[in-house]
Amino acid sequence: MTTSEQGWVVGTVLDAWQRLLRANCVLMRTLDHELQTEHGMTISDYDVLVSLREADDHSLRMSDLSRRTLLTRSGMTRLVQGLERDGLVERRPCVSDARVSFAVLTPGGVDRLDAARRTHHAGIQRMFAEHFSEDEAATLVELLGRIPGVADGSETSCCGGGEL
């Protein structure tokens, strides 16, 4: 029973929802703060750099970037402007489609990412990873994946997908 007769979500499920919010809040705030003070970088910045690193040629279109991360297209425009100003990425036009614009990781960006990676992974380890076994992590992946728009990662689902 996850809802009462009146249609309220009650009990354990509501607790789970609240813990999810709280977990995200404390994790984001802590890790973002670490990354900020030690590398002058936000989690969103980091996320974008990682996405680029994983991509072919360290290069992605703006839209694809926003789909892979938690930002809308407009947010991505401004975030990438910042990264470009700091020399971590470069912009490059697309030869086959004059609308699209690529963001591509610079060598300097790779270095900065590697440096940030150390502290950020230490943070994830301390705040998150070390509290779960492999099986428990798999359980989390499976359960969280049921939420609409979470598992169907790069598709038209949620955050960056449509600017709704």
Add this chain to the structure above:
Amino acid sequence: MTTSEQGWVVGTVLDAWQRLLRANCVLMRTLDHELQTEHGMTISDYDVLVSLREADDHSLRMSDLSRRTLLTRSGMTRLVQGLERDGLVERRPCVSDARVSFAVLTPGGVDRLDAARRTHHAGIQRMFAEHFSEDEAATLVELLGRIPGVADGSETSCCGGGEL
């Protein structure tokens, strides 16, 4: 094995971390949007009103409010200013300690909360609750509770706790 030899967090645990961020993002964005358009209220507003409703006399000190929710004290000041302007809460000084200030839910606030509750619980139901059994929700509660600062709810832990 949750980390490689170099100390990177790898594999399933990293997936779990990313899904947690994504889940929170899509849930917050969707539900906040619903609450916003149908009741002109954000999730933070809602959260504060619920906290007050659960409290004795529908009344809490500002600090306690921020501890129970995901906001810092300064954020709470401004949020409550908004709720006061809309007539959902009243401010009341404390007779025994002139520093503290109570926020207390008005009858109108109760009504607005009840109305918002309907749509919000419908949203939680659709986006979250209906995808989990009672046991699965309990698993989520237990696992998420291991993250430092999540389970020790109202204590000096995370978000509202200290303004660090």
Add this chain to the structure above:
DNA sequence: GCACGATGGTTGCGCACGCACATATTTCCC
């Protein structure tokens, strides 16, 4: 070839909110 919708990207605007600091009050301790 051209109008029309779809798509990629950017910008104006506004808001929520954290941080650092300031202020008022209380508590503690000598």
Add this chain to the structure above:
DNA sequence: GGGAAATATGTGCGTGCGCAACCATCGTGC
């Protein structure tokens, strides 16, 4: 009792970011 330290709250400031609107470009059907 008086001054230091702790506590409760509020304020100035900056920033991140979503939304709506806009412009440029591409594809499609005629």
